[in-house]
Amino acid sequence: VSAERLLEIGRLVAAPEAGPRPTTTLAARGSRLAPPGEQLRALDSLELRDADGRPASFDRSVAAAGFEPLRPGALEIFQVNLGKLCNMTCRHCHVDAGPDRTDAMMDDETVDAVLAAVERSGAHTVDVTGGAPELHPRFADLVERAVAAGMHVIDRCNLTILLVPRFRHLPEWLGDHGVEVVASLPHCRKMNTDAQRGNGTFAKSIEALKLLNAAGYGQGDPRRVLTLMSNPAGAFLGGCQGTMEREWKVSLERDHGVRFDRLFVLNNMPIARFLEWLIERGQLEEYMRTLLAAFNPSAVGGLMCRNTISVSWDGRIYDCDFNQMLDIETRTTGEERLHVRDFDPARYAGRVIRTARHCFGCTAGAGSSCGGATT
Amino acid sequence: METYYRPEDLAKFPEVGEGNRALADKFFSYYAAVFEDGALTAREKSLIALAVAHAVQCPYCIDAYSSDALAKGADLEQMTEAVHVATAIRGGASLVHGVQMLEHVRRKVMG
Numbered sequence: 001v002s003a004e005r006l007l008e009i010g011r012l013v014a015a016p017e018a019g020p021r022p023t024t025t026l027a028a029r030g031s032r033l034a035p036p037g038e039q040l041r042a043l044d045s046l047e048l049r050d051a052d053g054r055p056a057s058f059d060r061s062v063a064a065a066g067f068e069p070l071r072p073g074a075l076e077i078f079q080v081n082l083g084k085l086c087n088m089t090c091r092h093c094h095v096d097a098g099p100d101r102t103d104a105m106m107d108d109e110t111v112d113a114v115l116a117a118v119e120r121s122g123a124h125t126v127d128v129t130g131g132a133p134e135l136h137p138r139f140a141d142l143v144e145r146a147v148a149a150g151m152h153v154i155d156r157c158n159l160t161i162l163l164v165p166r167f168r169h170l171p172e173w174l175g176d177h178g179v180e181v182v183a184s185l186p187h188c189r190k191m192n193t194d195a196q197r198g199n200g201t202f203a204k205s206i207e208a209l210k211l212l213n214a215a216g217y218g219q220g221d222p223r224r225v226l227t228l229m230s231n232p233a234g235a236f237l238g239g240c241q242g243t244m245e246r247e248w249k250v251s252l253e254r255d256h257g258v259r260f261d262r263l264f265v266l267n268n269m270p271i272a273r274f275l276e277w278l279i280e281r282g283q284l285e286e287y288m289r290t291l292l293a294a295f296n297p298s299a300v301g302g303l304m305c306r307n308t309i310s311v312s313w314d315g316r317i318y319d320c321d322f323n324q325m326l327d328i329e330t331r332t333t334g335e336e337r338l339h340v341r342d343f344d345p346a347r348y349a350g351r352v353i354r355t356a357r358h359c360f361g362c363t364a365g366a367g368s369s370c371g372g373a374t375t
Numbered sequence: 376m377e378t379y380y381r382p383e384d385l386a387k388f389p390e391v392g393e394g395n396r397a398l399a400d401k402f403f404s405y406y407a408a409v410f411e412d413g414a415l416t417a418r419e420k421s422l423i424a425l426a427v428a429h430a431v432q433c434p435y436c437i438d439a440y441s442s443d444a445l446a447k448g449a450d451l452e453q454m455t456e457a458v459h460v461a462t463a464i465r466g467g468a469s470l471v472h473g474v475q476m477l478e479h480v481r482r483k484v485m486g
Binding site: 188 | 442
């Protein structure tokens with residue numbers, strides 16, 4: 001992963017035709033909200049009360065649901081964030097990804113440390129995310145070696161990357177390796193999709209989905225699973241996953257001849273660019289109240305922090321991808337700044353999960369995770 | 376400013392049970408059952424509710440079902456079409472009475 005190679009890929013994805021870009025990154029703008037600490041402060045400074053009139057605290061809410069403290073279950077998913085480089089700049093992005101983010105890409109040593117940690121982790125799934133993880137020079141190598149180690153591999157794909165000429169081979173290649181594609185599509189129609197991800201995204205996403213269908217994805221083949229992932233296109237909760245899946249299957253097939261296997265619905269997290277959007281629209285407090293009012297005790301057991309390890313581009317370990325973006329690192333006894341090269345499954349299993357107010361996003365409604373609803 | 380409609384009153388809707396808890400409980404349990412997925416999906420029911428809200432011009436319902444329809448997976452195009460359905464029926468309800476007028480005029484006027 002040489003610096004020149006990253007710059008070359010950065011130039012490739014910054015080309016206008018590489019992807020819709022409705023905004024720019026907080027990092028590029030030097031936004032006040034770019035540092036995670038500022039984002040946490042924005043959430044903590046809100047005057048939010050729980051049902052008993054006390055200041056809203058996620059730890060207290062999950063304690064009332066019988067999780068005191070919040071501890072993990074069995075580790076199932078090894079999620080690795082290869083970096084923040086992306087050909088798109090979606091308005092709701094909690095990663096603050098974009099074409100300028102060559103500053104935050106995993107180096108070779110860390111990729112090797114991830115692969116070694118995967119083997120001793122006991123997890124059954126390697127969940128590869130970004131940015132657009134396909135942009136990472138070691139993406140193919142990481143996938144091949146994880147597959148060879150017997151892992152189920154997930155590629156979290158923004159769809160439009162599949163139309164960039166250099167990546168046109170990916171639908172076939174991913175299928176050949178049995179990789180599940182979890183593709184972002186906020187809505188089954190153009191209006192809300194383009195509102196969130198930029199004009200032209202829906203048309204490109206449909207084109208990419210057709211390429212995936214042509215490669216055998218989305219037709220019930222367990223080696224070519226096509227999962228769609230829907231984030232709401234604004235300050236409202238995700239809908240009922242089962243109902244929406246049935247409606248989307250009819251709608252996408254009828255209107256576009258596109259098929260997929262399943263739909264995941266998740267809530268937007270008040271982090272990074274979605275947090276900025278909420279603040280700019282004066283919607284932050286109301287959105288947080290919506291999350292609090294929709295707190296669902298039965299969504300706690302299935303929280304993804306309970307079955308996942310999340311590794312960042314620089315090899316740090318987090319309880320989930322959202323904590324990663326807020327720089328809330330995993331804490332095991334007596335040690336902070338845990339690095340993936342030192343990953344010890346037993347110590348990780350014994351930890352207490354770290355939480356803050358953004359966590360109410362995962363317990364609202366039907367529950368929300370990288371695997372969709374949790375109830 | 377004094378006004379009959381206050382947005383914060385929507386959240387107090389359950390308090391209407393104060394004068395008769397049993398009837399309120401019956402109403403709210405019936406209401407919840409109505410909006411469950413059935414032969415119609417929850418999204419379709421939400422769009423009907425949004426259209427009816429405009430027909431009965433209930434500002435509480437318009438707020439509630441604008442949010443609800445989005446959360447159930449509808450978009451602005453679908454929601455606008457629903458409001459046009461309400462508008463067409465309201466307008467049509469006036470216009471179809473024009474037949475009564477027409478018959479009246481036919482009886483009264485030579486021709």
